[in-house]
Amino acid sequence: HHGLPATATLAVLLCSAPPVNGGKVLVFPVDGSHWVNMKVIIEELHSRGHEITVLRPSDTWYIKPESPHYKSITINSSAGFDEKRFGSFVTTMLNLRREGASLWTRMSLEYELITQFYQMHKKVLEMVGDIFDNPELMQSLHDAKYDLVLTDPAIGGGVLLAHRLALPLVFNVRWTIQGEGHQAIAPSPLSYVPLPGIELTDKMTFTQRLKNFLYYFFTCFQIWYVTDSNYKPFVHRYFGSDVHYMELFQAADIWLMRNDFTFEFPRPTMPNVVYMSGFQCKPSKTLSKELEDFVQSSGEHGVVVMTLGTLVAKLPEDVAEDIAAGFAQLPQKVIWRYQGKRPSTLGNNTLLLDWLPQNDLLGHPKTRVFVAHGGTNGMQEAIYHGVPLVGLPLMFDQHDNFFRMKARGVAKVLDIATLNKDNFLEALEEVLYEPSYREKMTTLSNLHRDQPMKPLDRAIFWIEFVMRHKGAPHLRTESYRMSSIQYYSIDVVAFLLAVSLLVFIVFISATKFLWRRVFSRSKVKKE
Numbered sequence: 001h002h003g004l005p006a007t008a009t010l011a012v013l014l015c016s017a018p019p020v021n022g023g024k025v026l027v028f029p030v031d032g033s034h035w036v037n038m039k040v041i042i043e044e045l046h047s048r049g050h051e052i053t054v055l056r057p058s059d060t061w062y063i064k065p066e067s068p069h070y071k072s073i074t075i076n077s078s079a080g081f082d083e084k085r086f087g088s089f090v091t092t093m094l095n096l097r098r099e100g101a102s103l104w105t106r107m108s109l110e111y112e113l114i115t116q117f118y119q120m121h122k123k124v125l126e127m128v129g130d131i132f133d134n135p136e137l138m139q140s141l142h143d144a145k146y147d148l149v150l151t152d153p154a155i156g157g158g159v160l161l162a163h164r165l166a167l168p169l170v171f172n173v174r175w176t177i178q179g180e181g182h183q184a185i186a187p188s189p190l191s192y193v194p195l196p197g198i199e200l201t202d203k204m205t206f207t208q209r210l211k212n213f214l215y216y217f218f219t220c221f222q223i224w225y226v227t228d229s230n231y232k233p234f235v236h237r238y239f240g241s242d243v244h245y246m247e248l249f250q251a252a253d254i255w256l257m258r259n260d261f262t263f264e265f266p267r268p269t270m271p272n273v274v275y276m277s278g279f280q281c282k283p284s285k286t287l288s289k290e291l292e293d294f295v296q297s298s299g300e301h302g303v304v305v306m307t308l309g310t311l312v313a314k315l316p317e318d319v320a321e322d323i324a325a326g327f328a329q330l331p332q333k334v335i336w337r338y339q340g341k342r343p344s345t346l347g348n349n350t351l352l353l354d355w356l357p358q359n360d361l362l363g364h365p366k367t368r369v370f371v372a373h374g375g376t377n378g379m380q381e382a383i384y385h386g387v388p389l390v391g392l393p394l395m396f397d398q399h400d401n402f403f404r405m406k407a408r409g410v411a412k413v414l415d416i417a418t419l420n421k422d423n424f425l426e427a428l429e430e431v432l433y434e435p436s437y438r439e440k441m442t443t444l445s446n447l448h449r450d451q452p453m454k455p456l457d458r459a460i461f462w463i464e465f466v467m468r469h470k471g472a473p474h475l476r477t478e479s480y481r482m483s484s485i486q487y488y489s490i491d492v493v494a495f496l497l498a499v500s501l502l503v504f505i506v507f508i509s510a511t512k513f514l515w516r517r518v519f520s521r522s523k524v525k526k527e
Helices: 006-015 033-047 083-098 103-132 135-143 157-164 206-239 245-250 289-296 317-328 358-362 376-385 398-407 421-433 435-449 455-469 490-526
Strands: 024-028 051-057 071-075 148-151 169-173 254-257 273-275 303-306 333-337 350-353 367-372 389-391 411-413
Touching (some): 024 033, 024 157, 033 051, 033 169, 033 455, 051 157, 083 103, 103 135, 103 157, 103 206, 148 455, 157 169, 157 206, 169 455, 254 455, 289 333, 303 317, 303 358, 317 333, 317 350, 317 421, 358 367, 358 376, 367 376, 367 421, 376 398, 376 435, 389 398, 389 421, 398 411
Parallel strands (some): 024 051, 024 148, 051 071, 169 254, 254 273, 303 333, 303 367, 333 350, 367 389, 389 411
């Protein structure tokens, strides 16, 4: 790739010249489910005549080197998601969860997660360091004359590269390397903005506000351990000791947020935050003949769809047996994406598939309930199609996502640690036969769909806006450059207090002085 002679490189560049109005976008993605939705934006940009280049580590699980929609630059690195390593991590997490809810187990879970994130950031920064230290590659990236960098800031590689190449920066974002996206740029008062992971709403009692406040310090510790230790030395080395790594994130032009206020609780936001929740949702397409026949065979009972997302193919055998036994008791037909060993308790009503057309099934009129793990993509497709949920959250943000759905009355959530055939069946029957679940989800779906333009069109508009105007600095606050003392006006308050104190002291002194004069005069007169 880098060894092409100059003439050949020129020929390649000339042959692949984009249409006149097409831009050139460099994408630095995150693997796994994040790539699934990034690809939606890439395909849409490609269909509108833009030329996309994807930068990928050599060991990625999902990001293929060949595609009709993008060119790729592969970096020899182990910063991708390795399927086997990820599988064993998921198993470890599940087993820890099932050991019970003791404090020690909770701490082990947190520690396991923190360690994995630490390692992920470390590998990404090694890869970015290799890119920066490769003059030929950096030169070719400069010479390509990209219009912008599109990245997911859940890892920091794309942010660092965009600044190194001095290019405008657009985020496809829900998380940054420091946590939830809004926290990095918008005011987030702890009194009514619950931190993700703590499972609170925007209406908190005193005890809940206290809990939110204390949890904030725990997140600060997490950031210090996982993120600061990786990014601070790297940014000091390549960008200078006066640059804080978060400034590079806060300087992004547009934040395309993968949520909206049918999903979020109301909170302060910023002019360069654009909400595109559900941008990956589409009206359902026709199912294959075999699948359509199976769905139709359910009669008026309808079907239940279950999948635990892209990252969880298998479950512990006893959990799978319980789930299968619960399904077998239902009059509904069940379509279950599962790649583990076939459970012995599997009923005739249940179809096991290696892969299922999730969006098309959720949009089918016969689908009654979606049993899901709580990834953002699946949640938003369920809202879009108005299908109530039974939740089996496993890790990451999944518990928090399901808590939001539960708070809105559209989901019944189960703990995989205490799951058995009976409570699983009970949850399914409650969501199937208690009409409020579907009614509330229909309301949520109507709210989500009632907007002037499609979320994907809005996302593409803002990406093209940044191309046309070479950034969007007029929408970006520079407040992040202020110190905490300036940001919270502590210096101003201190100054005003000092002035007030000075005036007070002068006033008291003057009063005392005058009082003494008056007092001494009256004394002289008396004498």
